[in-house]
Amino acid sequence: MEEKKLAIIATKGTLDWAYPPFILASTAAALGYEVQIFFTFYGLQLVRKDLSGLKVSPIGNPGMPMKMPFGPKWFKDISWNIPNALQCIIPGYESVATALMKQTIANNGVATIPELRELCQEAEVKFLACQMTVELFGFEHSDFIDGLDYVGAATFFEFAGESDICLYI
C-alpha cells in the first residue's frame, strides 16, 4: 500500500495554536503518513529557533477557560471572567496568562511545543517555510531552525495536490 500523505498549512503563531499542527503531524507520522507542514504568516513563529516568544492571549477569546493551575480544588474550579477592557490595560496580562497556561500544560502531562516539534523532526515530518512571509516580516533564515525548505505556494501544492488529507490551521 502506498504511503498516505498529510499536508498541513500552519498559519497561527500563538502557544495554543502551536499544538494542533505539531500534534497532528507527529501522530500521522507515527501512523505511517508522509507529512509536510507549510508554515506561513504567523505560523513562522513555530519554526523559530527561540520558541520562548510563543504566548496565549485570553483577550477576545471567550472560549478560553480561565482557571488557576494551583491551589485547592475549589480554587482551581473558579472561572475568572475578567472583562476584555480590563485585560487590555493590565501590563503583562498575556505573560501571566502564558505562564499559567504552561503550568496547566505541565500539570496535565501534555508535551511542550519544543518537545513536539522535535518529535516531528525525528519522525521526518518535512517543514516548509513561506519565503514571502519571511521577507515580509523581516526575518532572517538564521532566525529559524535548520532543515527548513524556503519555498512558495507552488512548491507546497506539489505535495498538497497529492495528499490524502490537507488541513488549514
Added chain:
Amino acid sequence: MNFDKELDARGLNCPLPILRAKKTLNEMTSSQVLKIIATDPGSVKDFAAFAKQTGNELLSSAEAGGEYTFMIKKK
C-alpha cells in the same frame, strides 16, 4: 502474557503515549511484544486505532485501577 519490552506512559497525555510507543516499536524486531502502561483514558481507543492503521497487532487491552495496559505485537 510474555513481553519483550515495557513502556511506562503513565501521566502522559495525547499524543505522547502513541509517539513513545511508535518510537519503542522502531527499536524492536518483528513479532516481539511491547507492553504499554498508560493513564490517559483516550489511549484505549487510540491504541486500537494505532494498531489498525499500522498493522501492528493489539493482543490485549485492559484497565485496572485507573491504569490501562496494552500488549502490542510488532508487525
